[in-house]
Amino acid sequence: MKALTCMAVLAWGGTALAGEASPPKFPIGVSAALYDISVPPDRRPTPERVALGEKLFNDKRLSADDSVSCATCHDPKRAFTDGKATSVGIKNQVGQRNSPTVLNALFAATQFWDGRAGTLEEQAMLPILNPIEMGMPSPEAVVAKVKGIPEYRTEFQKVFGREPNYDDLASAIAAFERMQFSGNARFDRFLAGDAKALNASEKRGWALFNGKARCNTCHAGNAVSPLFSDQKFHNIGIAAHKQDFPKLAAEALKIVRTGDEKQIDELALETKFSELGRFLVTKNENDIGGFKTPTLRNVGVTGPYMHDGSLTTLWDVVDHYNKGGIANPFLDGGMQRLGLTEPEIDDLVAFMFALTADDFSQLEKQELARQRARKNIRPERDTAAALGKKGNLGDLAPNPNLDIKNPAELGLYGPVRSPEK
Amino acid sequence: MNARKTSGIAALAALGLLSLGAAPRKDEAPKHQVPRSKDGDVVIALCDGETTLEVDGVKDPSKIDRKKAQEISNHLMSEWRKKNPNAHWDDPAPVLLANAQPPTPPQATKAPVANQGQSASSNADAVQKKQDANVQAGHTYGAFSARDEALWKASAEQIVQEGHKVFHDAKELGSTVAVSCDMCHPDASNTHPETYPKYQVQLGRVALLRDMINWCIENPVRGKPLAEDDPRMKAMEAYIYAQRKGVKLEYGKH
Numbered sequence: 001m002k003a004l005t006c007m008a009v010l011a012w013g014g015t016a017l018a019g020e021a022s023p024p025k026f027p028i029g030v031s032a033a034l035y036d037i038s039v040p041p042d043r044r045p046t047p048e049r050v051a052l053g054e055k056l057f058n059d060k061r062l063s064a065d066d067s068v069s070c071a072t073c074h075d076p077k078r079a080f081t082d083g084k085a086t087s088v089g090i091k092n093q094v095g096q097r098n099s100p101t102v103l104n105a106l107f108a109a110t111q112f113w114d115g116r117a118g119t120l121e122e123q124a125m126l127p128i129l130n131p132i133e134m135g136m137p138s139p140e141a142v143v144a145k146v147k148g149i150p151e152y153r154t155e156f157q158k159v160f161g162r163e164p165n166y167d168d169l170a171s172a173i174a175a176f177e178r179m180q181f182s183g184n185a186r187f188d189r190f191l192a193g194d195a196k197a198l199n200a201s202e203k204r205g206w207a208l209f210n211g212k213a214r215c216n217t218c219h220a221g222n223a224v225s226p227l228f229s230d231q232k233f234h235n236i237g238i239a240a241h242k243q244d245f246p247k248l249a250a251e252a253l254k255i256v257r258t259g260d261e262k263q264i265d266e267l268a269l270e271t272k273f274s275e276l277g278r279f280l281v282t283k284n285e286n287d288i289g290g291f292k293t294p295t296l297r298n299v300g301v302t303g304p305y306m307h308d309g310s311l312t313t314l315w316d317v318v319d320h321y322n323k324g325g326i327a328n329p330f331l332d333g334g335m336q337r338l339g340l341t342e343p344e345i346d347d348l349v350a351f352m353f354a355l356t357a358d359d360f361s362q363l364e365k366q367e368l369a370r371q372r373a374r375k376n377i378r379p380e381r382d383t384a385a386a387l388g389k390k391g392n393l394g395d396l397a398p399n400p401n402l403d404i405k406n407p408a409e410l411g412l413y414g415p416v417r418s419p420e421k
Numbered sequence: 422m423n424a425r426k427t428s429g430i431a432a433l434a435a436l437g438l439l440s441l442g443a444a445p446r447k448d449e450a451p452k453h454q455v456p457r458s459k460d461g462d463v464v465i466a467l468c469d470g471e472t473t474l475e476v477d478g479v480k481d482p483s484k485i486d487r488k489k490a491q492e493i494s495n496h497l498m499s500e501w502r503k504k505n506p507n508a509h510w511d512d513p514a515p516v517l518l519a520n521a522q523p524p525t526p527p528q529a530t531k532a533p534v535a536n537q538g539q540s541a542s543s544n545a546d547a548v549q550k551k552q553d554a555n556v557q558a559g560h561t562y563g564a565f566s567a568r569d570e571a572l573w574k575a576s577a578e579q580i581v582q583e584g585h586k587v588f589h590d591a592k593e594l595g596s597t598v599a600v601s602c603d604m605c606h607p608d609a610s611n612t613h614p615e616t617y618p619k620y621q622v623q624l625g626r627v628a629l630l631r632d633m634i635n636w637c638i639e640n641p642v643r644g645k646p647l648a649e650d651d652p653r654m655k656a657m658e659a660y661i662y663a664q665r666k667g668v669k670l671e672y673g674k675h
Binding site for chain 1 (some may be wrong): 473566568569571572575576648
């Protein structure tokens with residue numbers, strides 16, 4: 001099967017209604033059904049908005065000192081991430097959260113690690129105003145600055161038929177982001193029937209993913225829903241060791257104003273309350289330390305991992321899950337010790353790299369080499385706990401059963417259609 | 422041992438074919454005895470163990486193309502219908518691919534693009550109202566949203582579509598005689614998935630739908646049987662069941 005390139009020039013259909021574009025053409029591995037669910041007809045990107053949005057996305061002048069653009073932390077060349085544990089804004093200020101990829105963000109049910117924004121438009125407004133990210137004092141200040149740039153005055157007039165305003169600026173950026181879908185991975189060709197698209201190790205990884213490793217508990221994926229994310233929020237114990245959650249939550253309750261998006265944004269990026277995750281948004285005890293399940297598309301090239309970038313490689317990530325996460329009172333009930341052996345961990349990582357789009361194959365090689373080089377530096381590894389030989393997780397999970405057969409060996413998870421002969 | 426047609430046999434007509442020179446199988450399943458052609462032509466037989474057709478001038482089954490295979494199927498099936506005028510036979514009704522209603526996706530967000538200042542989307546309830554997205558209200562399991570349900574529906578629909586493809590594709594089924602399922606079962610008619618498990622004379626035992634699918638793949642389609650968990654098998658079961666949505670379950674019915 002010939003691979004399409006993700007960034008291929010897209011054929012937009014004629015506009016059906018005023019202001020409504022047809023859906024773009026999708027590469028293999030991007031689901032039209034999911035697009036229909038995620039993008040309402042009146043928000044389908046038009047070429048004009050996308051062009052303006054791209055310009056704004058890359059424009060450092062949207063920040064207080066002209067040093068940071070959206071692309072600073074979401075670098076298109078790095079699969080729309082920055083490769084840093086947590087992102088750095090103006091005046092080299094370091095935030096508390098890892099920069100997630102923009103690729104496929106259009107399919108997310110909510111935006112940000114804690115889902116504090118409901119749409120891409122609302123998401124785009126916040127970093128520009130956050131004091132340590134782009135640092136603009138107010139929406140009015142942003143609009144004034146944009147109005148002062150003649151080329152934008154004309155562009156906004158052309159695209160929206162009016163003077164620049166903050167909502168239009170956000171919807172142009174969102175339009176650009178809605179074109180950043182990404183499929184085209186080896187896994188997609190495998191699912192479409194090319195049995196040779198994955199090697200033996202990657203196939204075993206896919207089977208483990210759906211079986212013994214229990215990844216599909218939260219990261220289930222198929223051709224209709226190819227994000228590999230349930231878009232829900234889970235506490236998996238990241239950073240639990242450096243927090244006294246109950247105390248922190250009690251403090252936060254006194255401060256957090258429900259519904260004040262901007263305040264939550266600042267708390268999440270600048271204070272110790274960041275670790276409360278979804279709790280800041282819902283004030284719900286069960287959401288303490290819960291963060292959104294991220295998509296696994298391009299996961300190999302969008303590290304480091306977790307909301308705080310605290311895990312360097314995918315091996316670390318699997319180690320973390322293998323021992324059942326880190327115990328804390330709010331640990332998600334789905335966390336168990338997995339009993340994965342070292343070769344199984346390698347297979348899982350191999351599978352995850354097979355979710356990388358072809359556009360990033362160069363980056364994938366580099367990243368794989370970099371992560372492989374660290375294969376023996378494994379801060380999260382605790383084999384005894386992972387194999388159930390040590391410790392007691394109380395009622396969290398039974399000791400892992402190491403006799404579970406790998407479904408791949410039973411001929412499961414084969415391709416849907418046999419390859420062309 | 423020949424399968425004799427009795428009034429109790431399901432009116433499930435499928436093609437049977439002698440694999441010339443095949444080694445006898447170890448299991449006890451009944452085998453068709455198909456008369457050989459004097460000229461070495463391909464002979465194709467129906468699953469009633471009686472009706473056969475010699476394909477004149479064709480010595481090599483791989484020379485049969487889809488059109489020819491459909492002609493053969495039609496001929497044998499009409500012969501069978503003449504012999505069995507009183508069989509329980511579904512009149513071919515226009516069955517639509519996947520009777521299941523296609524899902525209506527929820528509006529990702531019902532809110533118009535806000536035209537003033539900050540919205541309160543960090544308020545969980547507001548987000549939910551605005552976009553039907555899953556907003557976790559303090560628990561993870563069972564906190565399913567309209568979005569989740571739409572995706573489940575679309576996923577089921579997708580496997581049905583996949584089954585439709587396999588069902589209509591002789592090559593996919595590994596047929597050596599260009600026969601695909603739809604040739605005897607247009608739109609999966611007369612497959613009666615709702616009557617399984619039931620005793621199948623062709624198999625000499627109680628069978629599940631997947632056993633019968635494999636029987637058809639081995640005999641009329643003349644391919645290799647699929648593993649029970651082969652994705653193609655799952656897809657075909659999905660398609661066949663989808664075509665009988667709403668029909669009463671009656672296991673064991675003939």
